Amino acid sequence: MTNPKDSQMPVWRQRAACRGVDPDIFYPVSDEEAEDAKSICRGCAVQELCLEWALSNREKEGVWGGATERERRRIIRRRRRTA
Numbered sequence: 001m002t003n004p005k006d007s008q009m010p011v012w013r014q015r016a017a018c019r020g021v022d023p024d025i026f027y028p029v030s031d032e033e034a035e036d037a038k039s040i041c042r043g044c045a046v047q048e049l050c051l052e053w054a055l056s057n058r059e060k061e062g063v064w065g066g067a068t069e070r071e072r073r074r075i076i077r078r079r080r081r082t083a
């Protein structure tokens, strides 16, 4: 499978812990199955950059910066409330 995360790859992705990892892990069918991806993200040097990039780009699918799509929506809502 071609990794959708490789398209228009930002520079920080060169330090990503998920490089070379099976991309399917980062596209779980449910939040409950996202733990493998999240555990990789927890050890990633660019987790914050990745999360902010996904939030800015409104990434709809996959685990980015240790957060699933549903968790990212929650973060965006929380930020809007406190802005």
Ligand code: SF4
Pocket (backbone or CB within 6 Å): 013, 016, 017, 018, 019, 026, 040, 041, 042, 044, 045, 046, 047, 048, 050, 051, 063, 064, 065, 066
């Ligand atoms: S935080 Fe997760 S998805 Fe983002 S670059 Fe790191 S390992 Fe990959």
